[in-house]
Amino acid sequence: MKTFAEMNFPGRLIAVEGLDGSGKSTQIYLLKRWLELQGLKVFFSEWNSSELVKAATSKGKKRELLSPTTFSLIHATDFADRYERQLVPLLRAGYIVLCDRYIFTAFARDTVRGCPPEWVRGIYNFAALPDLTFFFKANLEVSLQRILDGRPQLKYFEAGMDLRLSADPYESFRIFQGRILEQYLGMSTEFKFMVIDANQPVESQQSIVRDLVGAKIELVRFRAHTPLAA
Amino acid sequence: MKRTSPPRRPKNGPRIASPRSKPRRFYGHGIPGVDLEKIAGKLIVVEGADGSGRSTQIARLVEWLEGRGHATVQVGLSRSTLVSEELAQAKNGNILSHTTLSLFYATDFADQLENIILPALKSGFMVLADRYIYTLMVRDLVRGIDESWLKNLYGMALVPDAVFYLNVSPEQLVQRNFSKTHSLDFWESGMDLGLSRDMFDSFLQYQSLVAKQFLRLQSTYGFSIVDAQRSVDQITLELRKKISAVMAGK
Numbered sequence: 001m002k003t004f005a006e007m008n009f010p011g012r013l014i015a016v017e018g019l020d021g022s023g024k025s026t027q028i029y030l031l032k033r034w035l036e037l038q039g040l041k042v043f044f045s046e047w048n049s050s051e052l053v054k055a056a057t058s059k060g061k062k063r064e065l066l067s068p069t070t071f072s073l074i075h076a077t078d079f080a081d082r083y084e085r086q087l088v089p090l091l092r093a094g095y096i097v098l099c100d101r102y103i104f105t106a107f108a109r110d111t112v113r114g115c116p117p118e119w120v121r122g123i124y125n126f127a128a129l130p131d132l133t134f135f136f137k138a139n140l141e142v143s144l145q146r147i148l149d150g151r152p153q154l155k156y157f158e159a160g161m162d163l164r165l166s167a168d169p170y171e172s173f174r175i176f177q178g179r180i181l182e183q184y185l186g187m188s189t190e191f192k193f194m195v196i197d198a199n200q201p202v203e204s205q206q207s208i209v210r211d212l213v214g215a216k217i218e219l220v221r222f223r224a225h226t227p228l229a230a
Numbered sequence: 231m232k233r234t235s236p237p238r239r240p241k242n243g244p245r246i247a248s249p250r251s252k253p254r255r256f257y258g259h260g261i262p263g264v265d266l267e268k269i270a271g272k273l274i275v276v277e278g279a280d281g282s283g284r285s286t287q288i289a290r291l292v293e294w295l296e297g298r299g300h301a302t303v304q305v306g307l308s309r310s311t312l313v314s315e316e317l318a319q320a321k322n323g324n325i326l327s328h329t330t331l332s333l334f335y336a337t338d339f340a341d342q343l344e345n346i347i348l349p350a351l352k353s354g355f356m357v358l359a360d361r362y363i364y365t366l367m368v369r370d371l372v373r374g375i376d377e378s379w380l381k382n383l384y385g386m387a388l389v390p391d392a393v394f395y396l397n398v399s400p401e402q403l404v405q406r407n408f409s410k411t412h413s414l415d416f417w418e419s420g421m422d423l424g425l426s427r428d429m430f431d432s433f434l435q436y437q438s439l440v441a442k443q444f445l446r447l448q449s450t451y452g453f454s455i456v457d458a459q460r461s462v463d464q465i466t467l468e469l470r471k472k473i474s475a476v477m478a479g480k
Contacts, residue, residue, distance in 0.1 A: 052316060052319065052320055052326070053316070053330075053334070055316055056312060056313045056315075056316040056337075059312070060312050060313075065311060065312050065341070066312075067261075067340075067341075067344050068262055068263075069261055069262065069340045069344060069386060070312060070337055070340050070341050070344070073333060073336050073337040073340055074312070074313070074337050076333050077330055077333040077334045077336075077337055080327070080329040080330040080332075080333050081326060081327070081330040083329075084327035084328075084329055084330055085327060085330075113262075114262035114263060115259075115262055116259035116262070118259065118382075119258070119259040119382060119383075119385060119386070122379065122382035122383070123333070123379075123382065123383055125379065126329055126376075126379065
């Protein structure tokens with residue numbers, strides 16, 4: 001598998017990965033604002049957000065119709081739709097594409113759900129690798145607390161209830177997230193994750209993220225227009 | 231007190247033979263958590279283009295099997311609870327790109343495999359599938375999707391007990407479609423491929439590309455090619471004979 005830069009795309013793709021509650025969405029939002037305010041061509045895409053596929057996914061989730069296999073496939077369908085219709089054309093047009101979750105989310109979750117890892121990886125092998133992947137590594141307890149504080153009603157699949165780890169959703173969520181974390185850590189070297197200590201303050205993390213993006217990507221090349229002087 | 235004897239099977243009633251079991255396998259990684267030992271029924275697949283007589287033959291096979299005391303279940307593509315509506319919507323608008331549509335179909339297939347086919351087989355039903363993974367693979371192969379990618383994807387599928395490909399020439403298919411509906415289907419004509427702007431032309435070209443891929447897959451997946459240009463009765467007799475052999479564990 002190659003990155004978009006290695007495949008000579010003019011655009012660049014940056015992905016963030018991490019557990020729910022690791023703060024990755026906040027970080028990618030701040031990164032997006034920083035890039036936009038410099039007048040760069042930026043596009044943001046979220047996991048599980050393709051319009052057409054979303055209807056089927058939410059039906060499947062609501063009615064608890066999904067097995068590990070169909071859970072995996074329907075998310076792959078969603079990803080493929082966004083990949084082929086948005087990400088690739090934008091990357092061809094020289095955009096910086098920011099992805100809140102990428103194929104590694106599927107690798108981690110589907111494997112924990114019991115799908116054969118080679119099968120899952122094979123399905124996603126039509127996708128190129130990100131040029132930069134940030135992994136927000138928070139203390140498991142911290143991530144759990146953030147989710148549990150803000151949104152005490154855990155959803156069935158989110159809590160991994162389909163795995164029958166525990167009858168208690170909170171306990172199930174803990175075990176499930178712990179296993180996903182293990183999967184992420186196992187992939188970290190192979191896919192050259194930039195590991196960010198997500199226990200630090202938001203600002204410290206964002207400084208590191210911006211530094212790394214600035215060092216890895218020649219940002220002026222992505223300018224759509226000259227920004228107003230501050 | 232008068233004694234009653236327990237009910238007995240009438241002496242002249244025919245003995246209904248259960249199908250002989252044979253070792254089962256998936257094409258690849260399979261479905262997590264499925265125990266193939268427990269599968270008693272048989273999976274019989276009928277493949278072929280629209281107008282090749284699939285549904286007629288399946289209806290006849292169901293009648294024949296039920297007459298012989300076997301319970302049957304019928305399945306087909308894009309009939310899943312999970313995504314069939316969305317799939318129909320996507321096809322109408324022709325809005326999804328190839329990989330996406332392919333994965334959408336795979337989701338539909340997986341849903342039916344897990345929720346209908348496997349449970350029915352476990353309960354000892356004869357499952358008659360109106361098309362299976364081969365149609366899905368062939369459609370994608372014709373559209374340039376990587377074969378090894380498809381093989382990995384459909385490694386989840388159970389290997390059927392019999393696969394019959396009803397082979398009809400594209401010229402015959404056109405005639406049959408016209409005699410039935412007086413029109414050609416957009417997808418069955420491969421109009422999305424841009425082979426020709428003329429639908430009649432496109433249909434012929436597309437169907438011969440499809441047939442070529444089917445015949446190519448035949449060597450890998452070993453299906454029986456049935457000459458479906460013959461009479462309906464002749465085809466039924468051939469299918470019955472082959473299914474009888476399958477039931478006997480051959």
